[in-house]
Amino acid sequence: MNVTPLALHSPRAVRDALRCHGWDETLADTAADSLNTVAFHLTGLDQDALEALVPFAGGLGLEVLTGDSWAILAGSRSRVSALARPWTVPKPLAQVAAGIGRAMPGETAGHWQTARGPLSLDQPVLAGILNVTPDSFSDGGRFAGTDAALAHAYELVRAGAIMIDVGGESTRPGRTVDVPADEELHRVIPVIEALVREHPSVFVSIDTVKASVARAALGAGAAVVNDISALRLDSAMAATIAAAGAGVVLMHSRGSILEVASYTHADYGGDVVRGVLSELRAALDRAAAGGIGPDATVIDPGFGFSKTVEQNTVLFDQLAVLEALGRPILVGPSRKRFLGSVTGLPVEDRDRATALACALAYERGARLFRVHDVAAAREALSLARAVGGMP
Numbered sequence: 275m276n277v278t279p280l281a282l283h284s285p286r287a288v289r290d291a292l293r294c295h296g297w298d299e300t301l302a303d304t305a306a307d308s309l310n311t312v313a314f315h316l317t318g319l320d321q322d323a324l325e326a327l328v329p330f331a332g333g334l335g336l337e338v339l340t341g342d343s344w345a346i347l348a349g350s351r352s353r354v355s356a357l358a359r360p361w362t363v364p365k366p367l368a369q370v371a372a373g374i375g376r377a378m379p380g381e382t383a384g385h386w387q388t389a390r391g392p393l394s395l396d397q398p399v400l401a402g403i404l405n406v407t408p409d410s411f412s413d414g415g416r417f418a419g420t421d422a423a424l425a426h427a428y429e430l431v432r433a434g435a436i437m438i439d440v441g442g443e444s445t446r447p448g449r450t451v452d453v454p455a456d457e458e459l460h461r462v463i464p465v466i467e468a469l470v471r472e473h474p475s476v477f478v479s480i481d482t483v484k485a486s487v488a489r490a491a492l493g494a495g496a497a498v499v500n501d502i503s504a505l506r507l508d509s510a511m512a513a514t515i516a517a518a519g520a521g522v523v524l525m526h527s528r529g530s531i532l533e534v535a536s537y538t539h540a541d542y543g544g545d546v547v548r549g550v551l552s553e554l555r556a557a558l559d560r561a562a563a564g565g566i567g568p569d570a571t572v573i574d575p576g577f578g579f580s581k582t583v584e585q586n587t588v589l590f591d592q593l594a595v596l597e598a599l600g601r602p603i604l605v606g607p608s609r610k611r612f613l614g615s616v617t618g619l620p621v622e623d624r625d626r627a628t629a630l631a632c633a634l635a636y637e638r639g640a641r642l643f644r645v646h647d648v649a650a651a652r653e654a655l656s657l658a659r660a661v662g663g664m665p
Contacts, residue, residue: 286663308352316345322366380600387569388521390497401437401644402430433648441481447535470495485510492518504557512564524557526576546585578610586612593638604642607631629654
């Protein structure tokens with residue numbers, strides 16, 4: 275008899291073991307996923323719920339740690355799913371079961387609906403950053419003219435970008451003056467028109483918090499609005515996106531456009547993950563209320579925005595928590611300040627760290643990656659997919 279340990283950081287080991295015993299590929303994938311371990315932190319429990327939880331969850335083969343009004347519950351996805359059924363549990367656990375059901379990781383979306391049709395998420399989607407501003411923190415002024423912007427876009431596409439994200443207003447730390455809408459339009463519209471004309475297969479997104487800019491950009495051929503305020507700062511944004519049938523990136527941030535990259539609103543009461551999860555859920559509610567379909571939404575944790583270095587690293591580590599929202603995850607760690615703090619490298623030398631961050635984010639569920647150096651990120655993601663057993 276042989277006993278071989280299986281690594282469970284991904285479904286690959288169990289899936290491959292089942293396949294070697296003749297299991298159907300789809301059935302093996304499903305069974306391996308069901309063995310993935312999930313865990314939940316429950317707070318605000320009353321005594322009746324606590325007393326019912328330990329024996330009932332234990333009977334399902336789950337691990338339970340408890341204290342005064344709290345519990346930590348862990349086990350395989352399949353066993354936790356058996357608890358997440360309010361109609362089958364003891365009455366004191368009905369609310370617990372409903373909460374766990376809402377928090378369970380959702381099914382991974384296979385596509386993202388945009389104004390240009392669906393964008394497949396079967397493979398990592400690389401969005402090349404094209405800043406046409408004079409004051410971007412990383413490449414300000416280098417691509418401000420249409421010719422320079424087009425030349426750089428060509429390099430991004432050649433390196434593997436499926437999407438080009440055009441921004442006409444910097445969100446760098448320390449900025450003190452808003453960019454007027456007419457100036458932002460002057461910067462981005464000629465570039466978007468040229469991109470749509472020269473690269474018809476590429477999905478163009480407009481990085482803006484202004485509905486007037488989004489409307490003009492979508493009219494010029496953009497397919498996606500990347501709103502770093504997640505529809506907070508312009509009440510007309512959701513309706514503008516819905517009317518165009520566009521996709522939207524809902525990025526977590528706090529405060530005004532001049533505050534989002536600062537630490538002004540970085541107090542999360544000691545739990546940045548819970549705060550970001552709750553506020554992104556509210557953003558999805560805003561999108562739905564504004565007429566945006568769920569398949570048009572992508573969520574972004576907002577690394578570097580309204581978060582300290584420590585908060586960014588904690589959120590990065592627990593990125594998979596956002597899968598509970600049931601929408602594709604986009605990350606934008608490229609050259610960010612927290613990478614510089616961790617590595618000690620200046621902004622111009624952070625592309626290697628960015629590529630590694632993309633690979634780590636992919637393992638944690640991200641499927642879209644907004645980067646400056648597309649080639650480096652593509653290489654890192656190719657390795658991450660290969661090691662994880664993805665085609």
